Amino acid sequence: MSVILGFRSPILVIVRESPLRHRTTALLQSIVSQEPAGLAEVVVLQVRPGHVGVDSDRVSAVAAEADWLGQAAGLIRESGCRWVLLPSSVDRYLPGAFESAVSMGADDDEAIVFGCHVKRGDRSARIGPDPFLFDYFALLSGFNYIAPGAVFINARRLMASGGFDPRFPNAAAYEYLLRSGAAHRVASRAGPCLETEAHPFPGIPAEYAALHALEVSLAALHYNRFAPAPGTTLALVGVLAQQLEASRYVGHDQRLANVLSAGGTRLVDRYLESVGLIEEEDGSSELEAREPAAAAAESPSAEQAPVDRRTIWASGDEGDRHDGGLKAHLRAATPRPVWNVLRRARRGYRAFFAPLD
Amino acid sequence: MTAAAGGVAPWLSVVVVGRNDDFGGDFNGRMMAAAKFNHVNLEAAGISHEYVFVEWNPIEGKPYLAKIIAQQLPWWHRRYVVDRKWHARLSANPRLRFMEFFAKNVGLRRARGRFVLTTNTDIWFSREVLRALTRLRERVLYRAVRVDLNRNIGYDDMTFSVLEHPESFLRSNVLTRDYYANAAGDFLLMDRQTYVELGGFNEVYRESKIHKDANFCVHALRHGLAVEVLGLVYHLDHESSWNNVMHLYGPGHREAPFGRSDWQWDADYDNEPTWGLAEAPEEGLAPGILFLRCP
Numbered sequence: 072m073s074v075i076l077g078f079r080s081p082i083l084v085i086v087r088e089s090p091l092r093h094r095t096t097a098l099l100q101s102i103v104s105q106e107p108a109g110l111a112e113v114v115v116l117q118v119r120p121g122h123v124g125v126d127s128d129r130v131s132a133v134a135a136e137a138d139w140l141g142q143a144a145g146l147i148r149e150s151g152c153r154w155v156l157l158p159s160s161v162d163r164y165l166p167g168a169f170e171s172a173v174s175m176g177a178d179d180d181e182a183i184v185f186g187c188h189v190k191r192g193d194r195s196a197r198i199g200p201d202p203f204l205f206d207y208f209a210l211l212s213g214f215n216y217i218a219p220g221a222v223f224i225n226a227r228r229l230m231a232s233g234g235f236d237p238r239f240p241n242a243a244a245y246e247y248l249l250r251s252g253a254a255h256r257v258a259s260r261a262g263p264c265l266e267t268e269a270h271p272f273p274g275i276p277a278e279y280a281a282l283h284a285l286e287v288s289l290a291a292l293h294y295n296r297f298a299p300a301p302g303t304t305l306a307l308v309g310v311l312a313q314q315l316e317a318s319r320y321v322g323h324d325q326r327l328a329n330v331l332s333a334g335g336t337r338l339v340d341r342y343l344e345s346v347g348l349i350e351e352e353d354g355s356s357e358l359e360a361r362e363p364a365a366a367a368a369e370s371p372s373a374e375q376a377p378v379d380r381r382t383i384w385a386s387g388d389e390g391d392r393h394d395g396g397l398k399a400h401l402r403a404a405t406p407r408p409v410w411n412v413l414r415r416a417r418r419g420y421r422a423f424f425a426p427l428d
Numbered sequence: 429m430t431a432a433a434g435g436v437a438p439w440l441s442v443v444v445v446g447r448n449d450d451f452g453g454d455f456n457g458r459m460m461a462a463a464k465f466n467h468v469n470l471e472a473a474g475i476s477h478e479y480v481f482v483e484w485n486p487i488e489g490k491p492y493l494a495k496i497i498a499q500q501l502p503w504w505h506r507r508y509v510v511d512r513k514w515h516a517r518l519s520a521n522p523r524l525r526f527m528e529f530f531a532k533n534v535g536l537r538r539a540r541g542r543f544v545l546t547t548n549t550d551i552w553f554s555r556e557v558l559r560a561l562t563r564l565r566e567r568v569l570y571r572a573v574r575v576d577l578n579r580n581i582g583y584d585d586m587t588f589s590v591l592e593h594p595e596s597f598l599r600s601n602v603l604t605r606d607y608y609a610n611a612a613g614d615f616l617l618m619d620r621q622t623y624v625e626l627g628g629f630n631e632v633y634r635e636s637k638i639h640k641d642a643n644f645c646v647h648a649l650r651h652g653l654a655v656e657v658l659g660l661v662y663h664l665d666h667e668s669s670w671n672n673v674m675h676l677y678g679p680g681h682r683e684a685p686f687g688r689s690d691w692q693w694d695a696d697y698d699n700e701p702t703w704g705l706a707e708a709p710e711e712g713l714a715p716g717i718l719f720l721r722c723p
Contacts, residue, residue: 090581090590118589135589160595278594318600319610319671 080129081173082111083152083226085143087135088118089160089276096124101164101265103127110169111156114146140235140243147226147234154183155229157244158220161268161276168264172223175260182248182257183223185264187273189348195266196350198273198343200384205259207252209346210245213291213302214383216346218267218274219244228255241279242286249294269348271306271339284310302345302383309338345383438476440561441541441620442466444549445482445531448493452550452666456493459549460500461583462664466553467503473558478505480539484531485515494717508534509713513722514705520634524687528613529629529640530705534720536620536628537704545617550666552591556659557615569648570617571608572661574601579665591662598665607694608655611670613641615661618648626651627699636687638670643693650696 084102089095095115102113103125115123116135123132136142147155154172158164165188172183186203189196199216200206209216222244229235232251239246248257270277272284284307291300312335315328402410444463446455463479470477483494486509494507510531519527532546543564557572564570576598581590590596601611630643649655665672677683680690705720713719 090593090596091578092582093580094595118593119585119587121585276595278597282594317598318602320602321604321610324602324604 094160162220213300441539443535533704572615574611609642639693
């Protein structure tokens with residue numbers, strides 16, 4: 072018997088079960104607690120038999136298949152849903168998120184993207200442009216600020232375009248936005264719909280960061296007609312270097328890993344700056360505050376306007392996008408050949424203090 | 429496809445060691461879960477095998493783990509319990525609680541498989557290792573990369589999907605020159621004849637169990653064996669894992685219960701012909717369990 076039999080809700084949520092059971096349980100709880108009830112139904116793709124952690128007649132489970140995107144496409148076709156969500160195990164939907172999407176009045180074929188809050192330790196941060204909007208060219212440049220779970224993918228538009236691309240099982244939502252976002256309108260809603268983590272990609276658990284980085288690089292390469300995108304390049308190099316820390320090496324390999332992983336952290340931080348990650352002033356978690364998403368959808372207050380944001384949305388000297396203040400003035404005042412000599416000297420100075428051998 | 433006692437010798441002997449000491453927290457639970465998983469998958473792969481367990485320095489007053497195995501895993505083929513007096517006689521370090529590689533030598537001596545895998549009780553075999561086990565050759569030291577998994581995934585209802593899942597991953601113990609010895613104790617596979625010719629693991633040095641696995645890799649390579657890496661094996665992280673305790677106990681780990689680490693493990697060795705308690709009298713303890721008495 073199909074798990075989708077009797078499906079009636081506008082939203083189908085497909086959850087890939089995590090081997091860390093508490094993650095899946097917390098995600099499911101944030102879904103089944105959405106009001107009004109009945110907006111969404113959930114299918115859990117299980118990696119092991121047993122209880123999924125939440126008792127609800129709107130949650131069903133099937134064994135995960137190797138081709139999980141193909142499996143998802145089958146479920147979407149059977150369900151007749153309007154939107155489909157692909158949250159990750161670290162996403163937690165905020166109260167009112169689903170109602171906010173359904174009540175938007177978006178066109179039948181439109182996808183909807185929301186912002187998200189990112190938990191960083193015990194602090195919370197915003198990510199993306201302010202005010203929030205769907206910026207296709209930011210994604211095309213590889214600066215992805217949209218958590219996959221915050222993309223309400225229009226099911227009819229998705230299936231008409233061929234479904235998910237099986238080449239990107241760990242970047243399905245990003246690839247879909249690149250594929251459909253230029254030709255078809257994507258509605259956006261100011262205000263977060265979920266709280267998640269960013270390592271550095273919002274909504275991607277740390278364990279998936281390298282896989283996701285590789286796949287988004289490949290997707291961006293394809294959609295940029297085989298020219299590397301700056302954002303994915305920055306993130307890919309940073310993530311791969313940073314994740315060397317996870318393994319034990321010996322001798323020269325360990326020294327190289329130490330140098331790379333330290334540099335990787337700096338690159339990852341630069342990527343987070345570029346996608347507009349800004350810590351909230353009060354440091355509180357949106358989920359803890361339990362603010363309705365409808366209230367957060369109003370225009371952000373003036374006192375949150377950033378002063379100096381090193382992001383792709385910041386205006387200023389195109390050649391010094393990531394620098395501000397004194398350095399920008401010095402560069403503008405220094406002849407280019409002299410500036411290049413100074414930059415090489417600085418690199419040599421740094422290499423002297425951090426050699427590989 | 430397992431070999432019955434006294435019947436045709438199996439293709440593979442799997443030798444594991446331990447005692448009923450709750451090592452790393454819930455040692456017995458992890459052991460039973462891993463053994464069940466591997467046994468089922470070895471059978472499914474059509475690999476005739478026997479499981480050999482050696483209990484070393486059993487704890488006084490606690491049931492033998494060998495008996496617990498007999499109750500919970502009745503398919504388990506052979507079990508040995510080594511008299512505590514052997515540990516007292518052989519150990520040169522009063523802090524050393526468990527002589528892992530002496531215990532593995534006991535199992536090695538008595539294994540009947542054409543190939544012998546010495547491994548540990550909390551190791552799950554990957555799909556590629558299981559596939560590779562059907563096409564082994566003599567005089568090759570087979571190794572595997574140990575991937576440590578997040579302990580919070582638990583071990584019940586384990587599946588390949590869980591083992592291979594990115595969110596299960598904790599760290600990888602990569603293999604590098606010259607000896608490919610990282611986490612070697614969790615996977616050392618060789619034909620039995622060569623294992624016996626090499627004399628098993630080092631019984632000359634008796635103060636520690638640490639780096640005895642790497643020392644064996646040195647020993648094997650110095651005797652001209654080739655090294656091949658078959659794939660991954662998975663290890664559930666726990667408190668007492670080397671990666672979690674190696675920063676404790678000060679330089680050289682001289683106060684550690686597993687023995688010191690600052691010995692010359694890259695030197696070769698030559699065991700006595702009686703290695704592996706070859707001449708220890710064996711007495712029946714219970715059905716399927718032999719007791720190696722210390723005279």
